[in-house]
Amino acid sequence: MLKIRNLHASINGKEILKGVNLTIQDGExxxxxxxxxxxxxxxxxxxxxxxxxxxxxxxxxxxxxxxLNMKPDERANLGIFMSFQQPVEIPGVSMTNFMRAAVNARxxxxxxEQLSAGEFLKLMREKRKIVELDTKLTSRSVNEGFSGGExxxxxxxxxxxxxxxxxxLDETDSGLDVDALRIVAEGFNKLRKxxxxxxxITHYVRLLDYLKPDVVSVMIDGRIVKSGxxxxxxxxxxxxxxxxxxxxxx
Amino acid sequence: MEDIARDIVNKDYEYGFTTDVETDVIDKGLSEDxxxxxxxxxxxxxxxxxxxxxAYRYWAEQKQPEWGHLNMPVIDYQDISYYAxxxxxxxxxxSKEIDPELMKTFDKLGIPLEERMALAGTAVDAVMDSVSVxxxxxxxxxxxxxxxxxxxxxxxxxxxxxREYLGSVVPYRDNYFAALNSAVxxxxxFVYIPKGVRCPMELSTYFRINARGTGQFERTLxxxxxxxxxxxxxxxxxxMRDENQLHAAIVEIVVKENAxxxxxxxxxxxxxxxxxxxxVLNLVTKRGHLRGANSRLSWTQVETGSxxxxxxxxCVLSGDNxxxxxxxxxxxxxxxxxxxGTKMIHIGRNTKSTIISKGISAGxxxxxxxxxxxxxxxxxxxxxxxxxDSLLLGSKCGAHTFPYMDVKNSSAIVEHEATTSxxxxxxxxxxxxxxxxxxxxxxxxxxxxxxxxINKLPMxxxxxxxKLLGVSLxxxxx
Numbered sequence: 001m002l003k004i005r006n007l008h009a010s011i012n013g014k015e016i017l018k019g020v021n022l023t024i025q026d027g028e029x030x031x032x033x034x035x036x037x038x039x040x041x042x043x044x045x046x047x048x049x050x051x052x053x054x055x056x057x058x059x060x061x062x063x064x065x066x067x068l069n070m071k072p073d074e075r076a077n078l079g080i081f082m083s084f085q086q087p088v089e090i091p092g093v094s095m096t097n098f099m100r101a102a103v104n105a106r107x108x109x110x111x112x113e114q115l116s117a118g119e120f121l122k123l124m125r126e127k128r129k130i131v132e133l134d135t136k137l138t139s140r141s142v143n144e145g146f147s148g149g150e151x152x153x154x155x156x157x158x159x160x161x162x163x164x165x166x167x168x169l170d171e172t173d174s175g176l177d178v179d180a181l182r183i184v185a186e187g188f189n190k191l192r193k194x195x196x197x198x199x200x201i202t203h204y205v206r207l208l209d210y211l212k213p214d215v216v217s218v219m220i221d222g223r224i225v226k227s228g229x230x231x232x233x234x235x236x237x238x239x240x241x242x243x244x245x246x247x248x249x250x
Numbered sequence: 251m252e253d254i255a256r257d258i259v260n261k262d263y264e265y266g267f268t269t270d271v272e273t274d275v276i277d278k279g280l281s282e283d284x285x286x287x288x289x290x291x292x293x294x295x296x297x298x299x300x301x302x303x304x305a306y307r308y309w310a311e312q313k314q315p316e317w318g319h320l321n322m323p324v325i326d327y328q329d330i331s332y333y334a335x336x337x338x339x340x341x342x343x344x345s346k347e348i349d350p351e352l353m354k355t356f357d358k359l360g361i362p363l364e365e366r367m368a369l370a371g372t373a374v375d376a377v378m379d380s381v382s383v384x385x386x387x388x389x390x391x392x393x394x395x396x397x398x399x400x401x402x403x404x405x406x407x408x409x410x411x412x413r414e415y416l417g418s419v420v421p422y423r424d425n426y427f428a429a430l431n432s433a434v435x436x437x438x439x440f441v442y443i444p445k446g447v448r449c450p451m452e453l454s455t456y457f458r459i460n461a462r463g464t465g466q467f468e469r470t471l472x473x474x475x476x477x478x479x480x481x482x483x484x485x486x487x488x489x490m491r492d493e494n495q496l497h498a499a500i501v502e503i504v505v506k507e508n509a510x511x512x513x514x515x516x517x518x519x520x521x522x523x524x525x526x527x528x529x530v531l532n533l534v535t536k537r538g539h540l541r542g543a544n545s546r547l548s549w550t551q552v553e554t555g556s557x558x559x560x561x562x563x564x565c566v567l568s569g570d571n572x573x574x575x576x577x578x579x580x581x582x583x584x585x586x587x588x589x590x591g592t593k594m595i596h597i598g599r600n601t602k603s604t605i606i607s608k609g610i611s612a613g614x615x616x617x618x619x620x621x622x623x624x625x626x627x628x629x630x631x632x633x634x635x636x637x638x639d640s641l642l643l644g645s646k647c648g649a650h651t652f653p654y655m656d657v658k659n660s661s662a663i664v665e666h667e668a669t670t671s672x673x674x675x676x677x678x679x680x681x682x683x684x685x686x687x688x689x690x691x692x693x694x695x696x697x698x699x700x701x702x703x704i705n706k707l708p709m710x711x712x713x714x715x716x717k718l719l720g721v722s723l724x725x726x727x728x
Binding site for chain 1: 671674675676677679680681682683684685686687688690691694695697698699700701
């Protein structure tokens, strides 16, 4: 269970999160929607410990453990995964070597025996198929020369390899055409175990049609101002955010 | 980023121990008498003494050059001992009489001198301070006509060969440090590959500085006759000392018709401490002469050690259609300085050279690539491709590129590419988000960057080099 209490965070001295409260239960798919600049991506990055952001107040716990004093890799090895909005390229480092290092680190944290080279490559093959990722992409350098859609698919492929307990999909649908969106969303659903939880950041209901969120929360100006069930997303799609702003007096 | 830097535990130089062994060290200082003493201790013939004396007289007239992009400490040449022999007690060639302490030292360094324990397929010549301690697999190689022994022994056993080639590629007048080495060189390896013989194993020399206040001046001479082949590797370490230690070596390689030599270096001399105190001054002249048509020579170097590295492994491409390659990874961290690169001198027709240089700078270090591509009027159809990349870790280090081109034949094609990049916070964070800790992430990225060069090393050494890159850069992000 992820629990966020009164979280304040800033970047370059500018406060973006102004007291976020949010709880995501095991197995819950929790969509976070909101206007541009509301702080959705900041929230994602603060949870996974991006050093660009400074937390000034509040707490974030995962299964009772305080995340805020952990390094990003320690958080990741608890089973927290973020699908990046803009995955970075790492020239010279093959996807295979990169994934090997990541899977080894995850297995080590779980106290599992490391995979042999053969077992590892077999796992790569299996997981690649789920997101229909081209073979040639896994032999390339990390994200180098990948199209926007391939990068997003590659993020879900990495998720498949690492089998996280809590996933953050940070605008994974942006830049995807309808087919790619379906592949990514169906891939996610196939990979998901019953107790896997997720925070899904999106502007569109398209993705939510596939992912079927249990809870939809609305973020405006650095706070979660309203939560509801999946019907809230549909209402926002039709009528926008203005009525919510009015309702909460912003 | 600064926080990450503080979090990382710095790993100390692993090979910084000293060996407690009785060593015959001559008094400090350099003069004609000292040169005569060295020659006498080694029981050398008159011609070699004469060679040394000429070199000494030339050196004494010269001034130490200052053109490197380096902040060199003043070297007091009279405060160095020019000969140290750790094998004092056992003058015999028989391995049973090697001081067990010496054997332990090389074991500790991972260089087993017992043949049954040696790395499969690698023959080793181990040189400590001024003297070759032991050469393995000699008899097996001898059956094929291959000569692999210390250069001191070669002077005794194959004087004609040594006399013919010594100084033929790097004459003592070549430069200040070459003159110094020619005057006082102590030991090193000699390799001769006869016509048509492919050497079946890697030949390797392992250099170790042990004694205090001594310099190391080894001399390596490799001659590969027509249609021959050899792959050669050198490795280097030294104890941690507060003072700078001088290392001024010469490597000469002669490659004849259709012959091929691969020369690989993994240099890990003591780099000095984190504040820039101590460390080896690595001032080396390495050159190969591609004498025969269709000859090939490649230099591959992974340079992670030394306080100062100043060297340009070079190729003179005389033979028509000869091909030369230079692959280099030079890592500098803390206060290390490197000014390194290569010279490719095209003389023969249709000669081809390739230069791939990867500089990695961290801490407050300065890393320079300096390279010369020279095409003589005779070198019809010569081609060169150079690619020089620099990777910066942190904001307090420097990377510099000094390419020189001197093309005197209009049919030549000379290409030069250079890039400078940084490991970004985004790249590190991306790795960390996948559970990879900072150190492993840096090692992964750096090895990816350097893999074109690492892949050129013989396999066992490629693995070592990969580890070395990771260790050398530990604590470097900040």
